[in-house]
Amino acid sequence: MRTCYKPFFALLTGALFLLFSPSLSAQSLFEVSVGGTSFAPSSLTINKGDTVRWTNSSVGQHNVNGTLATFPSNPEPFGNSVGSNWTYEHVFLNPGNFNYRCDVHFSMGMVGDITVTNINATDDKAVEEKLVSSVYPSPASEQVVLELSREVGPGWTLSVFDLTGQAMTKAMPLIGIQIKLDTSAWGSGVYFYQLDNGKGVVETGTIVVQ
Structure with missing residues (x-):
């Protein structure tokens, strides 16, 4: 008696294709x-x-x-x-x-x-944790603190803008792992921060002030 393995191999080939095909991940x-x-x-x-x-x-x-x-x-x-x-x-x-x-x-x-x-991405560093790990207090009043998950090298800067695009803080160097911003003169509302590594903006987020 001859056993036919063609259906089995067809199913196996299809399963492997689905498993390893990048387009179907x-x-x-x-x-x-x-x-x-x-x-x-x-x-x-x-x-x-x-x-x-x-x-x-x-x-x-x-x-x-x-x-x-x-x-x-x-x-x-x-x-x-x-x-x-x-x-x-x-x-x-x-x-x-x-x-x-x-x-x-x-x-x-x-x-x-x-x-x-x-x-x-082929770059091992393409998938990384966010640099700003927390922003507090939220909403802020007199001061807001941005905690970084790690220290960064020279050339990294922080900028903060209001909803109209006006810069509240422009290209402030990142030093240490904790950034304190005086928000006492800022009006109530939502502000957007940008982190720049010297080559371009790599991370954005929001700051809420009341």
């Missing part, structure tokens, strides 16, 4: 809840090709605005219109740092940020 879905005056979570780190789904399950009027008109440093635009009881998804195809906001409540601190890492 599994991607992840990240959920963000929208409500009140916040996105939860407000900060995400994902891989290129992953999907983020925002859900506003209330009657509150909200939206997601990550357009280039509002955030010109975003590697790609995303966002939806203001409304209630909606779900919005976006697949992030470009690595980098993204900022977004709710146009209705951003002045109350309803902002978010997403870091997209390049999982196909």
Whole structure:
């Protein structure tokens, strides 16, 4: 009796193709809840090709605005219109740092940020933890502290801008692992910081002042 192995080898070949084919590698879905005056979570780190789904399950009027008109440093635009009881998804195809906001409540601190890492990069340092590990207090009043996850070399600077693009702090050298900023003269609102390694902006985030 002759045993036929062709179906087995066909299944095995197909399984190996699915397992090792880069174009078919599994991607992840990240959920963000929208409500009140916040996105939860407000900060995400994902891989290129992953999907983020925002859900506003209330009657509150909200939206997601990550357009280039509002955030010109975003590697790609995303966002939806203001409304209630909606779900919005976006697949992030470009690595980098993204900022977004709710146009209705951003002045109350309803902002978010997403870091997209390049999982196909050949550089071993392509996927790294965020340099700013925490920002406190939030909201700040007299002073805000940015804690760094590690010390950086010469040439690294910090800049902070308000929503109109006015610089509150420009190209301040990063020294040590703790940065203290005097915010007593800043008005209430949301500010955006940028970390520059001397070759370009490598990380962005938000500071909320009341």
